[in-house]
Amino acid sequence: PTAEFGIRAARTDDPAETDRLYDICLRTAASGKDATGSFEDPRLPGDIFLAPYLRYAPDLAWVLARPDRPASGYVLGVADTASFERTLEREWWPGLRARREGVPFREGSRDAFARKWIDRPPTAPAEVAAAYPAHLHIDLLPEAQGGGNGSRLIHTLLGALRSRGVHGVHLGVGKANAGAVGFYRHLGFEVLAEDPGSFTLGMKLLER
Numbered sequence: 001p002t003a004e005f006g007i008r009a010a011r012t013d014d015p016a017e018t019d020r021l022y023d024i025c026l027r028t029a030a031s032g033k034d035a036t037g038s039f040e041d042p043r044l045p046g047d048i049f050l051a052p053y054l055r056y057a058p059d060l061a062w063v064l065a066r067p068d069r070p071a072s073g074y075v076l077g078v079a080d081t082a083s084f085e086r087t088l089e090r091e092w093w094p095g096l097r098a099r100r101e102g103v104p105f106r107e108g109s110r111d112a113f114a115r116k117w118i119d120r121p122p123t124a125p126a127e128v129a130a131a132y133p134a135h136l137h138i139d140l141l142p143e144a145q146g147g148g149n150g151s152r153l154i155h156t157l158l159g160a161l162r163s164r165g166v167h168g169v170h171l172g173v174g175k176a177n178a179g180a181v182g183f184y185r186h187l188g189f190e191v192l193a194e195d196p197g198s199f200t201l202g203m204k205l206l207e208r
């Protein structure tokens with residue numbers, strides 16, 4: 001029963017928790033479904049979509065877990081996307097690029113997509129970052145999905161952003177992830193932009 005799940009701050013200094021969150025990231029990395037076995041380098045999704053958030057925005061990272069059980073999901077955010085992107089360009093991506101330099105990957109594979117992301121990380125358009133400065137990621141294992149847990153996690157993050165005076169939040173989601181798109185639209189996120197494969201969705205948090 002999902003009622004047993006609680007929300008607590010992520011333990012960013014606990015390597016066992018970090019490994020567990022890397023696993024959740026991998027197990028939701030195929031448009032919301034399990035990508036285990038489809039990455040030659042299974043740390044890639046977490047290196048991109050998880051670890052920099054734990055490192056640079058630890059106060060906006062929560063996990064969903066049953067009492068005394070490993071996490072079943074997480075929500076991650078940053079309040080200021082433009083500043084986060086500059087920090088990663090300076091401190092995060094160079095190390096990942098160096099670590100994987102010369103390591104081959106197959107064109108068209110999930111690894112290729114991730115390696116290209118690391119080499120040329122997409123950045124939020126200036127008008128999106130100005131009006132919706134925060135952005136987020138959320139991933140729940142199937143056992144935790146569909147019982148209101150995603151909504152509770154998102155609202156934990158949105159409440160923290162509001163109390164910091166952040167006036168809007170955006171996110172990127174693949175069009176192939178119909179479940180997540182439906183979830184966000186249901187919560188009131190609007191389509192800000194789209195390209196052939198993905199939507200940028202956003203929500204205002206405070207009246208200006």
Ligand code: ACO
Pocket residue numbers: 028031032033136137138139140141144145146147148149150151152171172173174177178179180181182183186187
């Ligand atoms: N279409 C319409 N409404 C939906 C949909 C949908 N596809 N999915 C959920 N909803 C509604 C629910 O009915 C519910 O409505 P209610 O509050 O009125 O009863 C509300 O949205 C909240 O649903 P939850 O039960 O909280 O959703 P869940 O716990 O499954 O969380 C989530 C959604 C986060 C997408 C989860 O299923 C998940 O982690 N999926 C796999 C990973 C993933 O896809 N993550 C998103 C990647 S994109 C990114 O992080 C930026």
